[in-house]
Amino acid sequence: MKRGNVLTTDIAPGALSAADVLRVSGMAQIARDGRRGPCGLRFDHVGLLVFPASVEAALEGLPVLRTLPSVVVKDRLAKRYGLTGFDVTIAHIDVGHGRSLELFLATGCPEEVADDERLHGRETHLAFEAPVGDLGVLETLRADGFVPDGGGFNPAEGTTGRSVFYFRGDGDRLEIVVDGTAAAELEQHLGGGQERRRMLEMLTGAWTTQALRAAAELGIADRLFDGDLTLDELAQAIGAPADRVGRLVRYLRHLGVVEDTSGARIALTTLGATLARDSRHSLHGVALLYGGLFYRSFGELPGTVRSATSGFELAYGSAPFDFLETDADQAEVFRRAMSDQCRDVFDAIAGRLDLSGIGTVTDIGGGSGALLGRILDIAPHTTGVLFDTPATVTAAQAELAARYGTRISTVGGDLFTQVPAGDLLILSRILHDWDDEQCARILSRCREAVPAGARLAVVERLLPDEPGQRSLATAWDVHMMVNNVGGQERTLDGYRRLMLAAGFSLVSQSGLPLEVHLLEAIAV
């Protein structure tokens, strides 16, 4: 036996697939090298699941220390794939230096199961032995972000049987083994430990929102965007006690928003930079809006579900756009959040639209005019009309005039009453604010404003056709329900039908960043 070549040469030809031979060889090498375990635990073995034609063929000529029936892995495969009529044997192979490779030999499994298991490496692990009676390492691993990933008691292992605890971490899978029955610890590990941790993380999502909002609102992200600071410098810059700032910074570090640099300085990560007002990728306004105005209304979700009103009205006593007309500061936060959130989307829309033959672009409910501005930037032959509520266009006017002069005009009004004409009308994130009847009215006003052949661009997220499919629109649909009576996300077909009923025929649909879609239609 040539141990230098770590088992590759020992495996009988054809006993394992070429892919499994390579995996065995790689893991055997790792087993020989050994590793230092968490909490200084002793390295025990490496584990690997392979799919031989037969156990005997796979083990022929290998230095097998012992074989035993698998309980834990067999049970997992049976549950995950609904398998019957297969078997799993454990074989410990001596790789020298007092170390071993633990092969799980699964026979009678369909090839798809083998492929899936090889791909995800669900049994590939490094195992460390914990001393009997001291399983503190389990808590240490959980605290370090390792997620419990199965385990059990195998009575056939050793003289007393062994308890195994699997963990999945960042790329690593670890097994902690201990002699004997660790019934209470296994119960906690398997009995919902993982689900309870995940649920706790979700239940404390509000803390995350508020920590991010605080980083934005207190100017922590802005100060650090200008350069790394010590804790004292940061505390002084934002005018808050250093010990409290330090505790928030520790949580922000945990969230990946800041990191330490040399000389005990704090730096923003790339992720954290999105909370700075001046970042090109800023979500500063969104942090203030979702952590502020919309945070309180989301607290009214149970009432929203029960009643026919919105959480926003339950929280503030009026509909959101009426409220924003009366609160200039919050209206400014809202406008910035809208344009911050969709900066990449607006760039993509401007690049995607065919603007040849378009003279006037009218953005209905265009907010700050950010999208309209982007379109005018890339199409110098166009002029723009920004239409929104009187207070919104008044707030946007000065900046737009300074940048675009007479190329942009602003019109304040009510989109349920009348909207200005244009060769291209835009409704960006407008229809999802309203119910079907209100959308029909808005689209009818649009159709009345333009001749046949005029174009309409609708920008929205789309609900998936299948309810089980994951999509951002699913979360935003609940957000719309909370924050506007009748607000809702729709499927592509939902928008197609609304447009057609008002005299617009959908001609194309394309995906934009952040799962937003551009729906283009023609007035018929």
Ligand SMILES: C[S@@+](CC[C@H](N)C(=O)[O-])C[C@H]1O[C@@H](n2cnc3c(N)ncnc32)[C@H](O)[C@@H]1O
């Ligand atoms: C969700 S924001 C979308 C803003 C912008 N189109 C965008 O995509 O960022 C909805 C816009 O509709 C405007 N709006 C709401 N009710 C309106 C009304 N009755 N008439 C005109 N505009 C209205 C709001 O002021 C706000 O700017």
